[in-house]
Amino acid sequence: MSIVLVVNSGSSSLKYQLLDVETGHPLASGLVERIGTTDGHVKHTASVAGDGEPTVWDTAVDAPDHDAAFAVMLEAFASHGPSLEEHAPVAVGHRVVQGGARFFEPTVITELVKINIDELSVLAPLHNPANLAGIVAAERAFPGVPHVAVFDTAFHQTMPPAAYTYAIDRALAEKHRVRRYGFHGTSHRFVSRAAAEFLGRPVEELQLIVLHLGNGASACAVAEGRSIDTSMGMTPLEGLVMGTRSGDIDPAVLLHLQRRAGLDADATDRLLNSQSGILGLSGHADMRDLEAAREAGDEASVIAFDVYTHRLRSYIGAYAAQLGRVDAIVFTAGVGENSATVRAAALAGLDWFGVEVDDERNRSRERGARRISTDASRTAVLVVPTNEELEIARQALEVVRG
Numbered sequence: 001m002s003i004v005l006v007v008n009s010g011s012s013s014l015k016y017q018l019l020d021v022e023t024g025h026p027l028a029s030g031l032v033e034r035i036g037t038t039d040g041h042v043k044h045t046a047s048v049a050g051d052g053e054p055t056v057w058d059t060a061v062d063a064p065d066h067d068a069a070f071a072v073m074l075e076a077f078a079s080h081g082p083s084l085e086e087h088a089p090v091a092v093g094h095r096v097v098q099g100g101a102r103f104f105e106p107t108v109i110t111e112l113v114k115i116n117i118d119e120l121s122v123l124a125p126l127h128n129p130a131n132l133a134g135i136v137a138a139e140r141a142f143p144g145v146p147h148v149a150v151f152d153t154a155f156h157q158t159m160p161p162a163a164y165t166y167a168i169d170r171a172l173a174e175k176h177r178v179r180r181y182g183f184h185g186t187s188h189r190f191v192s193r194a195a196a197e198f199l200g201r202p203v204e205e206l207q208l209i210v211l212h213l214g215n216g217a218s219a220c221a222v223a224e225g226r227s228i229d230t231s232m233g234m235t236p237l238e239g240l241v242m243g244t245r246s247g248d249i250d251p252a253v254l255l256h257l258q259r260r261a262g263l264d265a266d267a268t269d270r271l272l273n274s275q276s277g278i279l280g281l282s283g284h285a286d287m288r289d290l291e292a293a294r295e296a297g298d299e300a301s302v303i304a305f306d307v308y309t310h311r312l313r314s315y316i317g318a319y320a321a322q323l324g325r326v327d328a329i330v331f332t333a334g335v336g337e338n339s340a341t342v343r344a345a346a347l348a349g350l351d352w353f354g355v356e357v358d359d360e361r362n363r364s365r366e367r368g369a370r371r372i373s374t375d376a377s378r379t380a381v382l383v384v385p386t387n388e389e390l391e392i393a394r395q396a397l398e399v400v401r402g
């Protein structure tokens, strides 16, 4: 068997999955939340194939740091299964958000790789330190197996300079490595290949727009299987409107707020990353809550939804222009996979452009990859579930096997 443990460590959470890469089946998945506080929590689900109902362990735990969170995970496996002796991972795959211009590929973690990930923290202060803490704790918990870093930025390393360069002073930008890197690459890669499989065509023949709409959200123009443009930039703040992040904004707004409203750098950071997006506009960070409030007629929620889908439509248009031909528009992640209302609004009025959504298909609750455009639509519109963990596990295994 080809079992891989996938670890996604955030600043206050540890998400994990133990996967059989051959079948794609998760033998277990879990989440340790609120690391570093006094009200830690774990939810562990063990579902070894053929065992019927999954076993769930859902309880308060003590998790003052990432090492402790890993101890909780090990305890979850030991007490609630599956046994890590019987289902021993051959590798541990780690999601690392920022790989800069240094990492093009999944990479076996060495001391030097850790130094590099640490060094890249200046370009992803919210993500890389947590990713690194998770790696260090995981190495302690699983000393005998290779650990592999899979970078969110890697898939976007094929962007041309015209797409990744900001129009600012060149020497200053180079000195401080200011450029666009793009994120969610693991998802964009997985979804573009799954979409090609669904269409029964090689990805190398396709021009795709992939819309990853989760809490964080990004669009990607994928030409012949390669990212040629994406909406996130130097950090995961640029581009689409998100749950709590503003996405694109005139940078002069920040100068204005710094001069007039007394915001310093940290306050500006908090404003744009944590207090903006649909949360800032409506009070709801969760798309389900926003949709419910909008349907109930809440005016702020109506506007927030319109701003969200207006931005989405702008990026679809921009990427269609960059690609020249669009074979499919692909929706994925929490909002993309589940919100028929967002999909319909983002694509409204695009029939002139060869996009015709079939209302009934769009509203269907069918699971798995599916087409939501009419048979006559020149551009296919698809919903394709993402699986970042499986993609990380596949890539980690590939590196380990050489």
Ligand SMILES: Nc1ncnc2c1ncn2[C@@H]1O[C@H](COP(=O)(O)OP(=O)(O)O)[C@@H](O)[C@H]1O
Pocket (backbone or CB within 6 Å): 213, 214, 215, 216, 243, 285, 286, 287, 288, 289, 291, 333, 334, 335, 338, 339
């Ligand atoms: N049925 C649904 N309708 C609308 N939005 C949904 C639905 N289910 C989940 N979502 C939204 O998906 C988002 C989370 O997406 P997800 O991909 O899980 O995010 P992340 O991995 O970034 O935490 C939330 O905003 C949530 O409201």
Ligand SMILES: CC(=O)OP(=O)(O)O
Pocket (backbone or CB within 6 Å): 097, 152, 183, 184, 214, 215, 216, 217, 236
């Ligand atoms: C990079 C990023 O934005 O990730 P997430 O969507 O998980 O917040």
Ligand SMILES: [Mg+2]
Pocket (backbone or CB within 6 Å): 214, 215, 216, 333
């Ligand atoms: Mg996500």
